[in-house]
Amino acid sequence: MSDPRIVGYLNRAVAHELSAVQQYLAQARLTAMWGMTDVSDCLRRDAQEELDHADRFMTRMFHYGVAPNGSQLAPVRLGRSMAELLARSRELEMEAIRLYDEAAVYCRRVGAVDDAALFESILEDELEHVREIDAQGSTA
Numbered sequence: 001m002s003d004p005r006i007v008g009y010l011n012r013a014v015a016h017e018l019s020a021v022q023q024y025l026a027q028a029r030l031t032a033m034w035g036m037t038d039v040s041d042c043l044r045r046d047a048q049e050e051l052d053h054a055d056r057f058m059t060r061m062f063h064y065g066v067a068p069n070g071s072q073l074a075p076v077r078l079g080r081s082m083a084e085l086l087a088r089s090r091e092l093e094m095e096a097i098r099l100y101d102e103a104a105v106y107c108r109r110v111g112a113v114d115d116a117a118l119f120e121s122i123l124e125d126e127l128e129h130v131r132e133i134d135a136q137g138s139t140a
């Protein structure tokens, strides 16, 4: 029996990750147009990592016999400077961190250890993303 609240968290997680893919791909394209090739390559790798996150959450949904049904992506947040792009990315990552932290706490509470471990693992990746953004911000 699947817990509808856990399935709901997984579905929101997939939607978040696909929004992050869209955001980082758009930022990669924009920074390429600005001639910032290294930054653009880095953002492409970020997009790929978020896609892998989406895949891991989807795998868990299929484990419960549920197909993902996210129908809306968050709008892409761009900016006119590198500092603005970093600020928008930080907002996006903080939303993921809040969601996955809440989901992990709930999963632990109801004894869904595999789901909790997945949310905690991806939460760690998102915390690392924030650290990378902050490191770039201090050198931008």
Ligand SMILES: [Fe+2]
Binding pocket: 017, 020, 049, 050, 053, 096, 122, 126
């Ligand atoms: Fe992610």
Ligand SMILES: [Fe+2]
Binding pocket: 020, 050, 093, 096, 125, 126, 129
């Ligand atoms: Fe991330």
